[in-house]
Amino acid sequence: MSAMVRFTRVTKQYPKGVTALDEVSFTLDRGEFTFLTGPSGAGKSSILKLIFVEERPTSGEVKVIGQSSVTLTPKKIPVLRRKLGVVFQDFRLLPDRTTAENIAFALEVTGAPPKRIDPKVMRVLEQVDLLAKADARPHELSGGEQQRVAIARALVNDPVLLLADEPTGNLDERSARSILDLLCEINRAGTAVLMATHDLDLVRATSFRTLELHHGRLVFDAGTMASGATAGVPGGSST
Amino acid sequence: MRLALREALLSFRRAPMLSALSITTIAFSLFAFDLFGLVALNLRSALRQVESRVEIRAFVAEGTRADAASAAVGDVQSFPEVERVTLVSEAEALERARQELGEFEDVFDAGILPASIEVRLREGFRTPDQVREVAERLSKYDFIDDIRYGEEWVEKLYRLRTIATFVGLALGTTFALVSIIIIGSTIRMAVLARAPEIQVMRLVGATRGFIRAPFLIEGLVKGLLGGIIALGLSFVTYATLGRLVIQAEFFSVGHSLLGLLAGALIGFLGSAYSVDRHLRRVA
Structure with missing residues (x-):
């Protein structure tokens, strides 16, 4: 399998000399499910931000779907982002729009033909099992439901990679589990998933590959089993 | 869109x-x-x-022939700075004075007021220097006795x-x-x-x-x-x-x-x- 994401000796320093990532190298393959773990401040978010080009590396190279951080021009960033889906701990839904509108928004602002918007929205709503809440506004939904809407929005542009930054951080255990199940399902349908989390129970519940960061260094990379076919079995551990 | x-x-x-x-x-x-x-x-x-009232008044010496004065009026009219020139004859000057200063009507007698050439300048040509320049040109006619244009006033304005x-x-x-x-x-x-x-x-x-x-x-x-x-x-x-x-x-x-x-x-x-x-x- 060809590498979809390749980090080559990536260092990220923030102003005032804070080093978030220190010479990190790894690759992610197409269709892979990968956990990114480590304590807060270890650099998990930085890796996600570098992948969807919210930030640029201080040194080293980040290559995502054939686009290198060295040569990527600002104009090409939106094009790259349309192939990625991103969800966050705080959902980031627009409070004054319904579930369906929140999802449609992602299609509208990327210039999708209006006729194709509704069917696509319905399809992802079904996928995240929220058809019944299509007209609800975010404040009428539970945390788990809001995260499902966010995931649906991330999926609606058919990304090849879904990035999830602590997607269960604001959820109770049960909702967290169901979000993880949903992500596994999405992965089985062929989308690669990179999920940052410090919830080790969730990580242990699956047999996916795990990258562990500590103080900006990659200290652990294990469980590189092909996902989809064999992985995702709860309780399994390959370490 | x-x-x-x-x-x-x-x-x-x-x-x-x-x-x-x-x-x-x-x-x-x-x-x-x-x-x-x-x-x-x-x-x-x-x-x-207020500015449009800036005016140069050149008084014509007594006994000047009417055709000389009107020839001068024609000349002055062709100055680029000039908007309008009017020749005010002695009779007209008297008439105007009587109208404007009605209560002194009986003071005025024929021949007491001189004829004059009144020159109004175009907009944009009303700076003190330009007004003085035109006045000087007017004063070159030998039948012009005196010229008034409210020098101080023009400058203040x-x-x-x-x-x-x-x-x-x-x-x-x-x-x-x-x-x-x-x-x-x-x-x-x-x-x-x-x-x-x-x-x-x-x-x-x-x-x-x-x-x-x-x-x-x-x-x-x-x-x-x-x-x-x-x-x-x-x-x-x-x-x-x-x-x-x-x-x-x-x-x-x-x-x-x-x-x-x-x-x-x-x-x-x-x-x-x-x-x-x-x-x-x-x-």
Whole structure:
């Protein structure tokens, strides 16, 4: 399998000399499910931000779907982002729009033909099992439901990679589990998933590959089993 | 484009208070500018009216032949600075004096007042130097006895005009800058209010142009609406003053349209600036 994401000796320093990532190298393959773990401040978010080009590396190279951080021009960033889906701990839904509108928004602002918007929205709503809440506004939904809407929005542009930054951080255990199940399902349908989390129970519940960061260094990379076919079995551990 | 238009309109519907607030702010800062403009406009036209009375009067020596004087009038008329030349005969001078100073009617006798050539200068040729220049040229005719043109008065008027122009420019610039700053900050508020939307747009891969478009339209519409309200308020002020105090002059249609265009432009550019700044900061 060809590498979809390749980090080559990536260092990220923030102003005032804070080093978030220190010479990190790894690759992610197409269709892979990968956990990114480590304590807060270890650099998990930085890796996600570098992948969807919210930030640029201080040194080293980040290559995502054939686009290198060295040569990527600002104009090409939106094009790259349309192939990625991103969800966050705080959902980031627009409070004054319904579930369906929140999802449609992602299609509208990327210039999708209006006729194709509704069917696509319905399809992802079904996928995240929220058809019944299509007209609800975010404040009428539970945390788990809001995260499902966010995931649906991330999926609606058919990304090849879904990035999830602590997607269960604001959820109770049960909702967290169901979000993880949903992500596994999405992965089985062929989308690669990179999920940052410090919830080790969730990580242990699956047999996916795990990258562990500590103080900006990659200290652990294990469980590189092909996902989809064999992985995702709860309780399994390959370490 | 349709989406941008829809989003721009939606923002008015979603945040009516904020939209109303920013339109009102824009309207009042443009209103202040408009009021200043009205004062400047009327001051200028008042000055121009006074200026148009700048006149050179050359008195013709007694016994000068009428045809010599009228030949001179023809010459003077061809000076580029001259708007109008009139020859006032002795009889006419007497008639005018009688009319203007009726109570001294019996004092005037035929032949007491000399004939004169009255020269009115074109607009733009009324500086003290230019007036003196023309007067000197007139004095070269040997049948001209004496020339008067209110030297001191012309100079004072000219100085007043220069001061008014400078003060006007300085005040006008200040007013314009203040309006732009106030309008800019209300637009920045509107942009900040929609920061979450911008964030989502960026996240899902909307292009920069796509993100900017609704804001630019919104800014343009707000600026235009603010401009219309400001113009309306100015007109009400002008009409009220006209009825109660003094008949003044209002902006011409061209000036009014220019004002509206300026409002729209400030809204548009202010939005462009604010959105770009915001995008640069979060990107």
